[in-house]
Amino acid sequence: RGTELVDAGGIAQSELERRRAMAASAEATLRSRQADLQKWRGMTQRLMPIDVAAKARGDMRTLAALSPRDSLGAVVAPFDGVVTAVSTAAGNIVDTSQSLVTVTDLSTVWLQVSVPEHDAAAVHAGQTVAMNVDAYPNQPFNGRVIEVADQADPNTGTVTVRCEVPNPGGLLRANMFATANIAAPLGHDSVLVPDSALQDVNGQTVVFVPAGKGHFLPRTVHTGVVATGMTEIVSGVTAGTPVVADGSYWLKAALMRTTIPDEG
Template identity: 40%
Template sequence: MNATSRLFAVTAAAPLLLGLAACRPAPEPAAPAATADAPARSAEVVLLDDTARQRAGLVVTDARTVERADAIDAPGIVALNEARTARIGSLAEGIVVDLRAQVGDRVRPQQVLATMHSHIVYDAWAGYRKAKADERRLQTELRYATDAQARAERLYAAKAVSLQELQRAEANRASAEESLDMGRTEVRRSEEELEHLGITNGEDPSGESGEQIPVRAPFAGVVLERLVTQGTTVTPGTALFVVSDLATVWVLAELDEAHVSGAQVGRPVNVRVAAYPSEVFTGRVTYVGETVNPKTRRITVRCEVPNPEGRLKPEMYATVEIGEAQGRPVVVVPADALQVINNQPAVFVAESDTQFRLRPVQPGPTRDGLVEVRRGLQAGDRVVTSGSFILKSELLKTSDSGE
């Protein structure tokens, strides 16, 4: 091909090449290089500037180590301390004539709660008076017999009486002593009969009071039940009042049989009730049941808990935490630091003032507002407590936009 032909071919192909070049897509612009001070965003990191952090109200706390004993949690119920509860019944047949205590009253030891009219009191007083009169008579007879013996001894020494008369005087004195001992025994018996009826021998039995039996509180406490009204006819054993000292209460925990080895007499317990969610009432195990409930497969554990202010009320539901004797060091964080994201418990760890990383953890039991972290944190790690839910929302928002 000569030079003229080649020039013609190039000239003819030029428009075609220009058309193909026009149809080819333009190259994408190169991404700008990341700056050295901008951290790479990821699905586990939340970035907040100072303004956003203050608006979220973030509070950062160090994870720390505390001494904590393993514990067993069990449902329970507050009950009366039966060792300090009296179910007072009638001691004799009679009629209630006066009520001096109402439900809710705080009573003193031996305070009269009610009085009953009963003819049996007459017989008790008559027996007491007769026993006292016999005692005085026998004391006089003993003094006479003692004087007679002393006189017989002087006369016998002067050979004015026979030995037989002296021996008779000695026998009379010994008999008088024996009779007086028997008389004093009868006085004690009659006093005990009056005391059984709630009457002391120093009370004035004259008039209507001579037929009345006082119903007394055996110890200080609160009247929980009044089971009679004025004019009620009662017989021996009729229930009258229930008085309980609420300074201590029982908490009956229902413990799964698999955990009974952790409940031993003397172990410390922490009790919580819904009425006071932020408070813990401490006590100890006093009894572990001997049998398993065949329906629930649980064992009743009795705990005694001081209740000086009376805030624990019988029949309250409770949560009982039975502690181990020895504690162990555990890492804890405030309970509000814990979040659940994609069904995984996690916390946000502050890597700087503006960068917060999600870290999965294995939580343990929560106690006194602190949750144990068994895996995922070390003491000294800075975790977000207040405001951690805001970080969770920001993280989920970023994940949704990334998809």
């Protein structure tokens, strides 16, 4: 109609443009209100008491017969996991910005290892790690290094290394304490002996080497890295030197001139 009035000289062109702008604004407002209506309809459907929804399907129970329990609904998690925190209670009023529960996927856990500064340079992402926890002393857990911190802790002189460890059966729980061995190259050739070859004699670490004709001599050694049942010997014996492993305890007892206890 405004176009006809402009053609007839009844109104100015500017008035026609103003009316067109108002019509476009009204249409935009209408679409916005329709979107709000859809949102509130969806929210009403989600919050509708379970038995009310059943009534819509043909159940003729009345609202007067419903109890607070009938308004219970289900909150569905987006993934499998366990509830590790609950921040609300029955009867509380909540909104969409509030966290109700925390669900954690524990199929894989993170392990944070404190590595001394002098060893941190040898640790890199991708290296394997063997972890033990007190709760399962005879069951090792294997994983890999995924991140090494860029800075050291000035209070402890250690670097935090984050590892990823599969958690079969959900045995590992959050905040457990663990010990870990990271398989890192030493960067040099080393002399290794079995842990059973090392004995403490008068506060010193010794190994026993054959001296011929059934005799053995103790050698004081200095140890280094320990891993997978083997210990690095920094000094005291050279490569190729035979040492006593399983029988070293008996040699220590003879050396100390003590009675060997009955080990059953």
